[in-house]
Amino acid sequence: MTLLERGERVGKKVLATGNGRCNLSNTAIEGASGSAYYNNPDFVAPTLSRYGCEVVRAFFEELGLLTIADERGWVFPRTRSANSVLDVLWAQVRRLGVEVHTGCTARRLSADAHDEHSEHRRLLVETDKQDFAGRAVVLACGVVPDLAALACQQTLGATPILGPLKTAAEPLKGLDGLRVNCRVRLLDGRACVGEETGEILFRNYGVSGIAIFNLSRLASPGQVLSLDLFPELTEAELMALLTERLRLLAGPLRPSAELNAADFLTGTLHARLALAVLSAAGLRPTEVLNPTALPRLAHVLKDYRLAVRGGPTEVQAQVTRGGLDPQQFSPATLESRTHPGLFAAGECLSIDGPCGGFNLHWAWSSALLAAIQATAAMRS
Numbered sequence: 001m002t003l004l005e006r007g008e009r010v011g012k013k014v015l016a017t018g019n020g021r022c023n024l025s026n027t028a029i030e031g032a033s034g035s036a037y038y039n040n041p042d043f044v045a046p047t048l049s050r051y052g053c054e055v056v057r058a059f060f061e062e063l064g065l066l067t068i069a070d071e072r073g074w075v076f077p078r079t080r081s082a083n084s085v086l087d088v089l090w091a092q093v094r095r096l097g098v099e100v101h102t103g104c105t106a107r108r109l110s111a112d113a114h115d116e117h118s119e120h121r122r123l124l125v126e127t128d129k130q131d132f133a134g135r136a137v138v139l140a141c142g143v144v145p146d147l148a149a150l151a152c153q154q155t156l157g158a159t160p161i162l163g164p165l166k167t168a169a170e171p172l173k174g175l176d177g178l179r180v181n182c183r184v185r186l187l188d189g190r191a192c193v194g195e196e197t198g199e200i201l202f203r204n205y206g207v208s209g210i211a212i213f214n215l216s217r218l219a220s221p222g223q224v225l226s227l228d229l230f231p232e233l234t235e236a237e238l239m240a241l242l243t244e245r246l247r248l249l250a251g252p253l254r255p256s257a258e259l260n261a262a263d264f265l266t267g268t269l270h271a272r273l274a275l276a277v278l279s280a281a282g283l284r285p286t287e288v289l290n291p292t293a294l295p296r297l298a299h300v301l302k303d304y305r306l307a308v309r310g311g312p313t314e315v316q317a318q319v320t321r322g323g324l325d326p327q328q329f330s331p332a333t334l335e336s337r338t339h340p341g342l343f344a345a346g347e348c349l350s351i352d353g354p355c356g357g358f359n360l361h362w363a364w365s366s367a368l369l370a371a372i373q374a375t376a377a378m379r380s
């Protein structure tokens, strides 16, 4: 068995995952419903039904890695260190006597010309160092420029996802670095195409945070993010709260003539966000708050809008969608429909899921299936 890696170190990316803690799977990936989290549920279903979360955890535990799941079902190594994941995988590579070539970039795959007339055709992998021939090849290289030559087929366009979104600049004024818990809906015209609840982080170019990362799988320029800054209340309940608040704050102790719009929101929202909300509602912070402005204010607090201008850059994204079209591979074996002996696993296939361990789970589970099928192909 031979492993080719273009970098100086195998598995380097694993060390960066989950902020160095490696969120390696998710307990929701069990049974038929697990596949619904992915962009191509029908394709991933046969792999996930064989290699669900429990099986993947058992695989790692057999290698010596203890795992734990947090209250959300996100699975981590018990050490909370991605190094432990790489260490146990390395130990197994050594136990199995795998021949490892680092600093070796695969360039092209083809049928071995010397073997064309043999019953068992071999595949030839050309690299920048030397050629390798074998009865089975598993591609697990992510979405890279050489992918079409490595898989002998056209690739789908690459789109970076699971990262921050660029938005219109005006509503972000003064908000850079601010975190807020809210419900976010992604609107395409009037239709809501995605909804997430959680912490978002304002940046000077747009918004970030896990909720936004997940929406970046669905977002495109021209759509709108609608932030509900009071998800725990309906608009009518919020209106009642604001009305009561005005009655209290502009009561006998504080003449209404002195209660300006900024003072009215003090204590409800972070001061910088309050200013942005007032601006979106067309109110100046220093103006005396007129009760007739309350419905407008309640509405903006429930529907603070940011126009989407673009998705994450390659550097910001955790995953690249695109690469190999799953239609060209058998979902039961992950073998190429056109090149027998060629198998694909992980991100090089256009499969992605949300944050929470779904992408690494796909990488492990598809690699387990492809490896078993490739071994069978070598022995046949």
Ligand SMILES: Cc1cc2nc3c(=O)[nH]c(=O)nc-3n(C[C@H](O)[C@H](O)[C@H](O)COP(=O)(O)OP(=O)(O)OC[C@H]3O[C@@H](n4cnc5c(N)ncnc54)[C@H](O)[C@@H]3O)c2cc1C
Pocket: 004, 005, 006, 007, 010, 011, 012, 013, 014, 016, 017, 018, 019, 022, 023, 024, 025, 104, 105, 106, 107, 140, 141, 142, 144, 146, 317, 318, 319, 345, 346, 347, 348, 356, 357, 358, 359, 360, 361, 363
């Ligand atoms: C910062 C960050 C954090 C993340 N956190 C999480 C997380 O916590 N949980 C989660 O589920 N997912 C996470 N992900 C996503 C996850 O890391 C990927 O989905 C997963 O690593 C994909 O695995 P893969 O083996 O398909 O590809 P990769 O991990 O990209 O590995 C491909 C390997 O192939 C090598 N290679 C490429 N081309 C060639 C070539 N031509 N010849 C030889 N070698 C080649 C590369 O150098 C690389 O080592 C994160 C991603 C990032 C960037």
